[in-house]
Each structure stands twice: as structure tokens, then as C-alpha cells.
Amino acid sequence: MRRKIVAANWKMNGSNDLAKALIGEVGKGLATLDNGVEVVIIPPALYVSRVRQLAGSEAGVGVQDIAPWSQGAYTGEISAAMAADVGCQFAIVGHSERRELFGETDAVIADKVSQGLAAELDLILCVGETLAQREAGLAVDVVSAQLKEALKSVSGSGWKHIVIAYEPVWAIGTGKTATAEDAQAVHQAMRRVLADMGAPAQEVSLLYGGSVKPDNAAELFAQPDIDGGLIGGASLKASDFLAICEAV
Numbered sequence: 001m002r003r004k005i006v007a008a009n010w011k012m013n014g015s016n017d018l019a020k021a022l023i024g025e026v027g028k029g030l031a032t033l034d035n036g037v038e039v040v041i042i043p044p045a046l047y048v049s050r051v052r053q054l055a056g057s058e059a060g061v062g063v064q065d066i067a068p069w070s071q072g073a074y075t076g077e078i079s080a081a082m083a084a085d086v087g088c089q090f091a092i093v094g095h096s097e098r099r100e101l102f103g104e105t106d107a108v109i110a111d112k113v114s115q116g117l118a119a120e121l122d123l124i125l126c127v128g129e130t131l132a133q134r135e136a137g138l139a140v141d142v143v144s145a146q147l148k149e150a151l152k153s154v155s156g157s158g159w160k161h162i163v164i165a166y167e168p169v170w171a172i173g174t175g176k177t178a179t180a181e182d183a184q185a186v187h188q189a190m191r192r193v194l195a196d197m198g199a200p201a202q203e204v205s206l207l208y209g210g211s212v213k214p215d216n217a218a219e220l221f222a223q224p225d226i227d228g229g230l231i232g233g234a235s236l237k238a239s240d241f242l243a244i245c246e247a248v
């Protein structure tokens with residue numbers, strides 16, 4: 001049975017005060033939610049320990065990125081082992097903002113996947129096409145290539161730790177969401193690619209991300225191959241985030 005997951009990516013937003021207020025409210029709401037959804041809060045790394053303490057058993061915690069190396073002279077980087085050491089269960093890898101702003105290639109992301117698996121983290125691998133690529137009819141080709149390269153070293157029980165987030169770049173933070181049908185079509189194609197790679201494709205959780213809001217979440221999550229969401233902006237407002245968690 002696939003895990004239903006809603007992950008909150010705070011990106012570079014937040015503070016001690018926001019963590020306290022937001023997690024306080026979200027935690028109360030989650031305590032009464034019994035739809036089987038696994039909720040993960042992914043704040044900036046400095047706030048992981050605080051969020052973990054505030055969230056208690058109501059939500060898991062993750063980091064927004066990990067280094068492609070295990071340890072050493074890499075100023076500013078955070079290793080997968082460190083994330084696990086402070087109690088993270090999850091790490092995002094390959095977010096489009098990292099690909100675009102920091103020049104991350106699929107080869108680097110593949111190294112991050114290897115590091116994350118070695119630390120036994122669950123990895124949320126982000127993939128997605130740009131608007132130009134979608135308009136050229138290349139969405140599935142782009143996403144397939146990203147999956148094949150980033151996950152090339154995954155095998156056997158490693159697949160249990162892989163979660164994929166399909167995030168069309170043109171839908172992130174723009175208010176434009178892929179239609180539920182378009183998102184479903186890419187998710188279905190991703191499952192075929194995973195099966196070709198030898199993954200237990202029906203067991204891998206596939207999330208959708210990109211302007212998910214309370215008013216579009218239910219339709220997206222009702223699609224047969226969409227198992228939850230990776231939520232940016234709406235995760236910073238407790239009532240919106242809770243409504244999205246309820247929509248799973």
C-alpha cells in the first residue's frame with residue numbers, strides 16, 4: 001500500500017515565532033485527523049530541531065537539501081547523516097529552485113540520492129518540466145530523463161525510501177496549477193518509467209507540487225496516481241495547510 005504524504009516545504013521562510021505559532025495550530029488540527037496521511041514539515045535547516053520538538057508525534061521533519069558528499073571541507077553544506085542525526089526522516093533533493101538557481105545537475109542529484117539512502121533518509125526527489133518544454137510536448141520526456149539519471153543507483157530495498165514529487169516548474173509559486181488530468185497523465189507515465197527501471201512502481205508514492213491550495217487539492221489528490229502533495233506557499237498558513245492535509 002502506497003504512503004499518502006503531504007510535505008510542507010517552507011523554503012527560505014520562517015522564524016522561531018512562526019514555527020511556534022504555525023506548528024501549534026497545525027499540530028492541534030493533525031491530532032484529530034485520521035485519514036492516514038503522513039505529514040512532514042520541512043523548514044529551513046536551522047529550525048529543524050525546534051520544529052521537531054514542537055511537532056512531537058503529529059508530523060515528521062525533513063531538510064530541504066543535503067550535500068552530495070558524506071563529510072569534510074564543504075563550507076555551508078549539510079550532510080544526510082547530520083540530517084538523520086538531528087531526527088529528520090526526510091530530505092528533499094533536486095527541487096527546481098536548486099536546479100535553476102544553483103545549477104544542480106541530475107548527476108549531482110544522483111549523488112545526493114546515494115548519500116540520502118546511505119543515511120536511511122526518505123528522499124523526496126523533485127522533477128518537472130519548464131513551460132517551454134511543456135509547450136514543446138516534452139513534459140514526459142524531460143521528467144523521464146530526470147528520473148532515470150537521478151535514481152540510477154537505486155535498487156532493492158532502496159526504493160522503499162524514494163518518494164517522487166512532480167512539480168511543473170511553471171506551476172511553482174505562480175498560482176497556475178496543472179489540471180488534475182495533466183498531472184495524472186505525468187504521474188501515470190512516471191510509474192511506467194519506474195517500472196522500466198525495476199522499481200516496485202505501484203508502491204512508490206508520487207506527490208504533486210505547484211500552487212496546491214485548499215480549493216484544488218481534493219481534485220488533484222483524487223487522481224489514481226497522485227498520492228499527496230509537496231506544498232510551498234500554502235504550507236505557511238495553518239488553516240490552508242490543514243485543509244490540504246484533510247483533502248488527501
Ligand SMILES: O=C[C@H](O)COP(=O)(O)O
Nearest residue numbers: 009172173210211232233
Ligand atoms: O516545494 C514546493 C513547491 O515548489 C510548490 O511551491 P508552491 O506551493 O508555493 O507553488
